[in-house]
Amino acid sequence: MLITDPVNDFFNKVKHERVLVMVALDVDALCACKILQALFKCDHVQYTLVPVINKSQLIKEFEEHKEQYKHIVLLNCGGNIDLLHILDPSEDISFYVIDSHRPIDLVNFFCEQQIYMLLKHDEDEIAAIPDYDSIYRDYDSDDEDSENDETEQVSKRHRFDEATLEKRRERKKWEEKRKEIIFDYEEFSFYGPSAAMLVYELAWKMSKDNNDQLWWAITGVADQFQNKKIGRDKYVSSVLELQGHMSRLNHRDEDDDNTKSVNSVKISFEHDLDLALYRHWSLFESLCHSLPTASAFKVWTNMGIKRLHQFLAEMGLPLTQCKQNYSFMETKMRDNLQSLVEESAEKFGLRNIKYQSFSAQCGYNHRLCASDAVYSVGALLEKLYSKDSQAAGENSNFVDSLDSLSRVTAPKMQDGLELAKLQLQAIKSSVSSFIDIGQILSYGPFLYTAVREGMPDYKYFGKPIFLNLFSHFLLNSYVRSLNKTKRERAKNLPLVICAPFNVDDGTTIIIGIPPLADESRKNLFGNAFLHAAERTKSRTSHESFDSSIITLKNEDLSKFLDALITIMS
Structure with a gap:
C-alpha cells in the first residue's frame, strides 16, 4: 500500500511503539538508517537495528524478532519481494518499506494492510505499475449454486452453450494478457530514488532536518550515482533537490550564526573533479585509479602512462608535485587544479571530468567529498561479507560503517579511505591483467x-x-x-x-x-x-x-x- 502521508501514516504510528529496523548492507541504506536514528532519538522511540545481507537472513532475523516487534522498518530490502509469502507474518505485524530497488513487488504495492510503501508520488515508476483490474480479477463459479445437485452437475458437464464457451475464451484471453503485462513490468530491474533521500524528506516535513541529515542524504544519492545504479539525469534531478535544501539550511544557519559551533558541519555545492579520493591521495595515483581517466589514458599500457605524463605536463604540473599527497601540494596549484584539468581534458579525450557534487567540512579540517565518503563506507562494509564474519555472526563492520557516518571527521572514515585505496589498487591491477591477456x-x-x-x-x-x-x-x-x-x-x-x-x-x-x-x-x-x-x-x-x-x-x-x-x- 502506498503511503500518502509519511508523517501520520508512518512516523506517528511507530513513535510510541518498539520498532525493528532491518538495514541492507549498502551505503544508501546506512545513510537512511542514520537519518531515521536521528528522528527516533528526537522522539525517544525504542528501536533495534539488524543488518541483513540477503533474503535468507531477512527471514531468519524476522523469525527471531517477530514475537517482540509488531512494527518493522525495511531499508533497501523487501520492496521487490513478496513479503507476505516469504515471511508469512501474523495479521498484527506491520511493515514499512523504504526501498530503492525496482520493480516494486505488485503484492506489496496493492496490499491494503500490513505492508506500507514509502515512495515519491511523482515517481515515474509508479505510473508504470499496472492497474489493479488488469492483474487481479474475481471469477464466479458457474457450478456454485448447483454444487450439491448431482443431476445438474451431470447435465452441465454435457452442456457447452455459447455463453459458457465465451466466458472461458474471455478468461483465457485475460490470463494471457495478464502474463504479458506482468512480464513487461518485471522485465528489467533498476533503482528508484535513494532511500536516504526519502527518509530525509520525512525529516524535512517534520521540521527536524539539519545539516548532518542532509549530508547523509547527499551521501546516499552519491552512492547510487557512483556505483552506476542511476544515470546522470536522475542524479542531476536529485542534486537540484538537495541543493534547494542546502540553501534553505545555510540561510537558517546564517540567522543563527552567533550560536553556531565552529565544529558544526558546513556543506557546500560545487562542480568537482570526478577523481577518486584525490584530496586524500596524490593526484597521480588518483588519475591512475579513477574510472574516467584510467580508461581514457589506458593506464595499463606503457603508452597510457606516457599520455598521462603528457597530460600533467600540459597542465604545467611538475611530476614531483603530482606524486606527493594532495595536501602537501603548493597552494597555488591546488587552487587552480580544477580549471587546469578542465582546460586540458578535452584535448586528451576526457569527457564529463567534472560533475555536480557536494562536500562537507567540520571545523578547520580538510573537506570531505560525498564520493569519498561513499568509497570509505563501502570499503568498511565489504569486510562483513567475509566467511569468518558470517560464521561468527559478527556485526562489527556494520557498526564501524555506521560510526564512520556519525561525523565527517570520524576516525573510522579515515580508516575506510585507506581501505578504499587498497581496493582501487586491486581493481586497477586486475583490469590491466584482464585486458592484457584478452580475458x-x-x-x-x-x-x-x-x-x-x-x-x-x-x-x-x-x-x-x-x-x-x-x-x-x-x-x-x-x-x-x-x-x-x-x-x-x-x-x-x-x-x-x-x-x-x-x-x-x-x-x-x-x-x-x-x-x-x-x-x-x-x-x-x-x-x-x-x-x-x-x-x-x-x-x-x-x-x-x-x-x-x-x-x-x-x-x-x-x-x-x-x-x-x-x-x-
Whole structure:
C-alpha cells in the first residue's frame, strides 16, 4: 500500500511503539538508517537495528524478532519481494518499506494492510505499475449454486452453450494478457530514488532536518550515482533537490550564526573533479585509479602512462608535485587544479571530468567529498561479507560503517579511505591483467569474463560492492581499448562476470551489468538469470536483494551460460 502521508501514516504510528529496523548492507541504506536514528532519538522511540545481507537472513532475523516487534522498518530490502509469502507474518505485524530497488513487488504495492510503501508520488515508476483490474480479477463459479445437485452437475458437464464457451475464451484471453503485462513490468530491474533521500524528506516535513541529515542524504544519492545504479539525469534531478535544501539550511544557519559551533558541519555545492579520493591521495595515483581517466589514458599500457605524463605536463604540473599527497601540494596549484584539468581534458579525450557534487567540512579540517565518503563506507562494509564474519555472526563492520557516518571527521572514515585505496589498487591491477591477456570474451549477446581462483586479490571479488565497481571499471576500460568499429558494437553489449564466492562450498558469484550505451541503467539480467536457471535446473541461489547478482554451483556454470546465451540471443 502506498503511503500518502509519511508523517501520520508512518512516523506517528511507530513513535510510541518498539520498532525493528532491518538495514541492507549498502551505503544508501546506512545513510537512511542514520537519518531515521536521528528522528527516533528526537522522539525517544525504542528501536533495534539488524543488518541483513540477503533474503535468507531477512527471514531468519524476522523469525527471531517477530514475537517482540509488531512494527518493522525495511531499508533497501523487501520492496521487490513478496513479503507476505516469504515471511508469512501474523495479521498484527506491520511493515514499512523504504526501498530503492525496482520493480516494486505488485503484492506489496496493492496490499491494503500490513505492508506500507514509502515512495515519491511523482515517481515515474509508479505510473508504470499496472492497474489493479488488469492483474487481479474475481471469477464466479458457474457450478456454485448447483454444487450439491448431482443431476445438474451431470447435465452441465454435457452442456457447452455459447455463453459458457465465451466466458472461458474471455478468461483465457485475460490470463494471457495478464502474463504479458506482468512480464513487461518485471522485465528489467533498476533503482528508484535513494532511500536516504526519502527518509530525509520525512525529516524535512517534520521540521527536524539539519545539516548532518542532509549530508547523509547527499551521501546516499552519491552512492547510487557512483556505483552506476542511476544515470546522470536522475542524479542531476536529485542534486537540484538537495541543493534547494542546502540553501534553505545555510540561510537558517546564517540567522543563527552567533550560536553556531565552529565544529558544526558546513556543506557546500560545487562542480568537482570526478577523481577518486584525490584530496586524500596524490593526484597521480588518483588519475591512475579513477574510472574516467584510467580508461581514457589506458593506464595499463606503457603508452597510457606516457599520455598521462603528457597530460600533467600540459597542465604545467611538475611530476614531483603530482606524486606527493594532495595536501602537501603548493597552494597555488591546488587552487587552480580544477580549471587546469578542465582546460586540458578535452584535448586528451576526457569527457564529463567534472560533475555536480557536494562536500562537507567540520571545523578547520580538510573537506570531505560525498564520493569519498561513499568509497570509505563501502570499503568498511565489504569486510562483513567475509566467511569468518558470517560464521561468527559478527556485526562489527556494520557498526564501524555506521560510526564512520556519525561525523565527517570520524576516525573510522579515515580508516575506510585507506581501505578504499587498497581496493582501487586491486581493481586497477586486475583490469590491466584482464585486458592484457584478452580475458574478456564475446558470447554473442553479452561480454563475459571470469575471475580465477588464485589470482592476486581474488578474495576481494566475492564481495558484491567491490565486484560491481570492478565490473563497471573493466567494461569501460575494455571498450576504450578497442578500435572504433569494435567499440561501437561493444558499447551496446552488457557484461557478465563470475568470481569465486565460497571455495569450500564450490560456489561462484555472478553479476550482470547493463551496456555503456544504456544511460537508463535498466538491467535485464535478473529475469534472464532466473529463466536460465529454470531451463537448466542449475543449482542457483537468488538471495541478493539485487536480482542481477546470484550465486551458482561451479559444476553448473557451463550449462547455465549456454542457456543464458540462448535466452538473450
